[in-house]
Amino acid sequence: MAPLLQTRDLSKHFGGVHAVRNVNFTLDEGELRCLIGPNGAGKSTFFKMLTGQLEPSQGQVLFRGQDISSAHAHQIARLGIGIKTQVPNVFDGLSVRENVWLAASRLHRGEKARRLVDEMLERIGLTQVAGRLVGQLAHGQRQWVELGLVLSTDPELILLDEPAAGMTHEEVNKTAELVREINRTKALIVVEHDMQFIRMIAKKVTVFNQGSVLVEDQVENIMRNPLVRDIYLGKQAAAA
Amino acid sequence: MNQRWLNILGLALVAVIGIAFMILTPRFAELDTVLELTVYMVMAVLALSLALIWGYGGILCFGQSAFFGLGAYAYAIAMFNIGESTVPVLLAIILPAAFAALLGYFMFYGRISDVYLGVITLTVTLILFNAINSTAGPEFHIGTARLGGFNGIPGIPPLNWPGDRTAAVDLEGMFYLAAGSVLVTYFGLRLLLASRFGRIIVGIRENERRAELLGYDPRAYKLATFTIGGALAGFAGCLFANWGSFVSPTIFGLSQSAQIIIWVIVGGRGTLIGPIVGCIGIQWLSTALGANQPTGTDWWAKIFANAPLILGVILIAFVLLVPKGLVPTLGDLGGWLLGLRGRRGAERERFEPEAAE
Numbered sequence: 001m002a003p004l005l006q007t008r009d010l011s012k013h014f015g016g017v018h019a020v021r022n023v024n025f026t027l028d029e030g031e032l033r034c035l036i037g038p039n040g041a042g043k044s045t046f047f048k049m050l051t052g053q054l055e056p057s058q059g060q061v062l063f064r065g066q067d068i069s070s071a072h073a074h075q076i077a078r079l080g081i082g083i084k085t086q087v088p089n090v091f092d093g094l095s096v097r098e099n100v101w102l103a104a105s106r107l108h109r110g111e112k113a114r115r116l117v118d119e120m121l122e123r124i125g126l127t128q129v130a131g132r133l134v135g136q137l138a139h140g141q142r143q144w145v146e147l148g149l150v151l152s153t154d155p156e157l158i159l160l161d162e163p164a165a166g167m168t169h170e171e172v173n174k175t176a177e178l179v180r181e182i183n184r185t186k187a188l189i190v191v192e193h194d195m196q197f198i199r200m201i202a203k204k205v206t207v208f209n210q211g212s213v214l215v216e217d218q219v220e221n222i223m224r225n226p227l228v229r230d231i232y233l234g235k236q237a238a239a240a
Numbered sequence: 241m242n243q244r245w246l247n248i249l250g251l252a253l254v255a256v257i258g259i260a261f262m263i264l265t266p267r268f269a270e271l272d273t274v275l276e277l278t279v280y281m282v283m284a285v286l287a288l289s290l291a292l293i294w295g296y297g298g299i300l301c302f303g304q305s306a307f308f309g310l311g312a313y314a315y316a317i318a319m320f321n322i323g324e325s326t327v328p329v330l331l332a333i334i335l336p337a338a339f340a341a342l343l344g345y346f347m348f349y350g351r352i353s354d355v356y357l358g359v360i361t362l363t364v365t366l367i368l369f370n371a372i373n374s375t376a377g378p379e380f381h382i383g384t385a386r387l388g389g390f391n392g393i394p395g396i397p398p399l400n401w402p403g404d405r406t407a408a409v410d411l412e413g414m415f416y417l418a419a420g421s422v423l424v425t426y427f428g429l430r431l432l433l434a435s436r437f438g439r440i441i442v443g444i445r446e447n448e449r450r451a452e453l454l455g456y457d458p459r460a461y462k463l464a465t466f467t468i469g470g471a472l473a474g475f476a477g478c479l480f481a482n483w484g485s486f487v488s489p490t491i492f493g494l495s496q497s498a499q500i501i502i503w504v505i506v507g508g509r510g511t512l513i514g515p516i517v518g519c520i521g522i523q524w525l526s527t528a529l530g531a532n533q534p535t536g537t538d539w540w541a542k543i544f545a546n547a548p549l550i551l552g553v554i555l556i557a558f559v560l561l562v563p564k565g566l567v568p569t570l571g572d573l574g575g576w577l578l579g580l581r582g583r584r585g586a587e588r589e590r591f592e593p594e595a596a597e
């Protein structure tokens with residue numbers, strides 16, 4: 001089976017800063033992958049290149065074999081890649097319902113769109129606050145709104161950049177559950193720092209460090225990998 | 241639910257007041273008042289064009305007068321050549337729209353940033369001002385119409401009923417047409433903004449990147465919005481050329497461009513009724529200041545005789561003290577008085593994170 005997503009020697013530099021360098025990454029149809037690595041490792045930059053927010057300095061991104069390296073963000077979204085960005089990226093000045101409606105309206109019209117919005121509000125647990133402005137919601141709830149937006153456009157591949165950041169313990173569990181549920185039908189790449197969360201969802205983990213892939217392995221092996229412990233887990237343990 | 245009912249109530253109120261004003265004014269007002277009100281209405285259509293582009297589309301256009309002026313000149317020139325007003329009116333809409341589309345294409349697809357967008361649009365209108373201004377010689381003509389340069393084009397033939405060039409629209413008819421245009425434009429824009437297209441352009445204004453990541457192409461939506469705004473401004477220009485039977489390059493000038501922005505700022509960005517109120521209010525004030533100039537050599541008389549100065553002070557006061565503009569601020573006040581605010585506040589407290597489920 002051809003991979004869903006593939007990058008070839010993908011690189012991005014900002015002036016002299018090599019944020020991402022020569023990443024060769026492959027994701028299968030329906031796969032759930034976790035991406036970890038210390039701050040500044042290039043994970044968000046990697047996501048931005050996959051979604052057309054940044055043009056690669058070098059290398060290629062292939063989605064189902066099609067080169068999307070220089071496609072526009074909206075074209076890539078239409079091909080079926082959705083992203084929840086690291087900084088919550090929602091329509092703060094609009095109501096929760098209007099937010100989800102805008103996403104659902106990409107593909108659906110009229111009554112169908114309205115019904116899907118109601119279903120999505122129920123699914124992300126925000127029916128009670130549907131009329132509130134998103135900008136007035138708590139950080140965790142805004143993350144849920146953004147998840148609702150992404151899911152409403154029905155993408156084939158979903159990128160989640162630190163979805164559990166700023167969430168309560170309970171919300172983290174709920175998010176993990178949702179990720180597993182989404183993965184029954186969609187492929188995902190999830191960037192996350194919370195190792196608890198990663199253990200709950202992951203099978204295979206890719207570790208970024210200084211813009212490159214350090215290792216790629218099953219989650220149990222990653223946890224034991226001394227190199228990873230050293231550059232990443234160790235740092236986290238030291239900070240804790 | 242009350243938000244929805246308030247909306248419907250507001251619409252009904254605008255319709256009733258608007259139609260009553262339109263029907264009653266010519267019966268009870270003096271002719272020169274009707275004439276004065278007509279130009280207010282014409283300008284209100286122009287204000288609505290910027291209300292759409294800037295207030296809803298988020299496109300900071302400092303040169304809305306470019307489309308207004310093009311509409312006026314297109315009508316005047318076509319009218320001298322054709323003599324029957326149907327085609328000139330259509331040209332006064334289509335030419336500015338096409339110009340807006342072309343300009344918009346380069347700006348939006350060239351990924352020009354918002355600030356430069358303001359600068360470019362302003363520059364365009366000033367270039368048009370200078371270009372037309374220097375066409376005073378007899379060699380500058382299009383067909384039988386002389387451009388007239390800084391002298392402008394006088395004696396522009398009036399509108400007629402479509403197809404019948406003998407049935408010219410008189411002063412009273414012009415008032416009905418202008419007031420009717422405001423109403424039709426207002427309700428037309430309300431419909432547009434309630435449609436899928438309208439909601440998407442507001443989404444793009446709120447967060448362009450997010451809209452893009454959902455699969456909408458902001459460039460295309462902005463271009464469409466800008467073009468509609470250009471068409472509306474052009475139509476207003478056509479009405480303006482009719483109103484005074486005269487058009488000159490000052491229509492492209494800095495003070496005309498600034499006026500439109502001031503109407504929208506004072507009335508309130510992100511509303512339609514606000515810019516109409518701002519437009520009529522400020523024009524009324526300018527006229528009143530102009531008519532009642534105190535004479536004398538006292539310092540205060542000199543200050544009050546300076547209408548632009550007073551308008552400038554009003555603008556600054558609004559930007560500093562009522563930054564949202566008149567109508568949204570009054571709306572907030574009304575909502576607060578009706579207790580909507582209080583209830584929302586209470587709701588906010590109930591939804592701390594743990595209560596969200």
Ligand SMILES: Nc1ncnc2c1ncn2[C@@H]1O[C@H](COP(=O)(O)OP(=O)(O)O)[C@@H](O)[C@H]1O
Pocket residue numbers: 014017018019037038039040041042043044045046
């Ligand atoms: N727009 C930008 N301009 C300059 N440098 C950037 C930009 N975006 C990211 N960087 C740099 O690229 C590196 C990788 O950043 P990022 O992808 O955000 O890392 P991560 O998401 O793994 O924490 C960092 O050194 C960051 O400072």
Ligand SMILES: [Mg+2]
Pocket residue numbers: 043044045086161
């Ligand atoms: Mg990041």
